[in-house]
Amino acid sequence: MLLTSIPFFREVIVMSFHCDHCGFQNNEIQSAGTIRPEGTVYTAKILTRTDLNRQIVKSETCTVTIPELDLTIPPHRGQLTTVEGTLRDVLADLGSDQPLRRVQNEAAYNKIESILDQIRQILADEQDEEDEGSTGEVKVPKASEKNVPMKPFTITLDDPAGNSFVEFIGSMSDPKWNMRTYKRTRQQNIDLGLINPEDEPEPETKPDEQLGGGFEGTNEEIFIFPGTCSSCGHRSDTLVKKVNIPYFKDILIMSVNCDKCGYRDNEVKSGSAISPQGKRITLKVEDREDLSRDILKSESCGLEIPEIELVLQPGTLGGRFTTLEGILDQVYEELSEKLFSDARDDEGAFERFLTNLKQVKNAERPFTLILDDPLANSYLQNLYAPDPDPNMTTEVYDRTWDQNEDLGLNDMKTEGYEGDPNLPQNQVKPEADKKTEAPSS
CATH class of the missing domain: 2.20.25.420 (ZPR1, zinc finger domain)
Structure with a gap:
């Protein structure tokens, strides 16, 4: 048993066992700290073979998911391993019972075999010739050291106790790595032993x-x-x-x-009602306190951060009611999920952009946030209300004809719409004609 500290994480207890007689070995990990007040979700994009070396701390309450493989590893014993080690454990655990499944349940066998085939392609063990060393032992190179193509995938660790971790490269601005926290549900608190299930729910x-x-x-x-x-x-x-x-x-x-x-x-x-003028809000973000501002971004609002060349057109993300930190997290998750695989051949430009976005959403550098809403339906919290906010300016402007056309306001008729549309220029019928008009059959 060893008490050790993982950089940028916390203290953990590593337990290792090895039998000299039969060769059985095992290792487990337990947190040496307290349960965090919130659950955590770590996400890492495994795009190259070097990413297989990322260290993983998996507690006994953690669920591991790899969406591309349709693979979910339920909570089990704690482990200190790597991404490659996790895949090899899955290969060993599921593969050991495959001959029996083939006889008892062929459908389950075929489904699991398709997952194992994808894992074998990632590990690429069959691509290497086994080398025997001087001691006669077979040496198999690590998957991260092999020079063969690899299909990218995503690994996610969801731990309601907050005691799991995926290693980032360099700093927390690593564009392939992300962490978010969430509030635990009542059932999760019961499973962790934090509340009595017989107590009245809040x-x-x-x-x-x-x-x-x-x-x-x-x-x-x-x-x-x-x-x-x-x-x-x-x-x-x-x-x-x-x-x-x-x-x-x-x-x-x-x-x-x-x-x-x-x-x-x-x-x-x-x-x-629709505002007669548009509104443009500009905020100078200087520290993490600004990230806690409430923000309402409507469907018609565009968002811009000039320092990192981020421009979101109106309609992106839809209408959102959250905090500044929350909306930047959503932007990061949307871009990393949908565009990462398509931007791998751009000489690292997209990775640099995500690195800058990660720095911005962590308030590691000052930046300017611009909300431009022609309908003036967006809002950014003024921390000094009702007094003016020294870091925020609000500009009211007249919409252009093109903006009104895009919003459908040029064809909107709010007066005189009760007239006969067949009359020239949509004129209203005189009262005398209305009285003599015969009722329709």
Whole structure:
């Protein structure tokens, strides 16, 4: 047993066992610290063979997922290993029972065999000729040292106790690495032994609180609209609540949470009339305190950070009601998930961009945030309200004809629409004609 400290993580207890008679060996790891107040999710993009050497700390409460392989490793014993070591453990654990599965359940055998074949292609053991050393032992090179192509994949560690870890390269600005935290559910707290399952559960969080808002709503009524989940097709209701944002306006928060597949989404719509002018908000972000500002980004709002050449067109991410840190996390996750594999041949330009974005979302460098909303339905919290914020400026401007055209405002008629559309210039019929007009059959 060894008490050791993992850099940038915490102290852990490593337990190793080896039998000289039969050769059996095993190692486990336990946290030497306390359970974190929040759960953690670590994500690493394994794009090259050197990434297989990334160190992994997997606690006994951690779930490991590799989406590209349709592989989920449930919580088990703690381990201190690498990405390659994790794959080899899966290969050994699942492969040992394959002959029996082939006889008892051929469908399960074929499914598991397809996963094992993909793991074998990543490890590429069959590509190497086994070399015998002077002692007669067979030496198999590590998968990270082999010069053969490898299919990229993603590995995710979800630990409600927060005691797991995936190594980053260089610093936390590593564009292939990401960490986010989340609030544990009641059942997760029960599984961790933090609360008594017989205790009365706390009141459920209101939908607007689930979406990260700290605003007080004047309308407590929650509307429920029946519908179906866009992910699995099962019944899933949409909750809608009206919320008032101080020093701004009323908004509508729509939340969907599917009990069947776990799909979650939220969206924000304006609950007020269309503003006659657009609004541009500029914020100078200097420290981490600015990342906690509440932000409402509507569908019509564009987002820009000139220092890293980040430009999000209106409609990107939809309507979001969160914090500045939260929306930057969403931008990073969307870009890393959808564009990483397509941008690998750009001489590292996209990796440098993600590194800069990681520095920005961690407030490691000052930057400028610009929200441009022609409908003025977006909001950024003023920490000094009702006094002016020295780091934030708000500019009101007249929309151009093209902007009104894109928003459908040029064809919108709010007066005189009760007239006969067949009349020239949409004129209203005189009252005398209306009185003598015969009723339709």
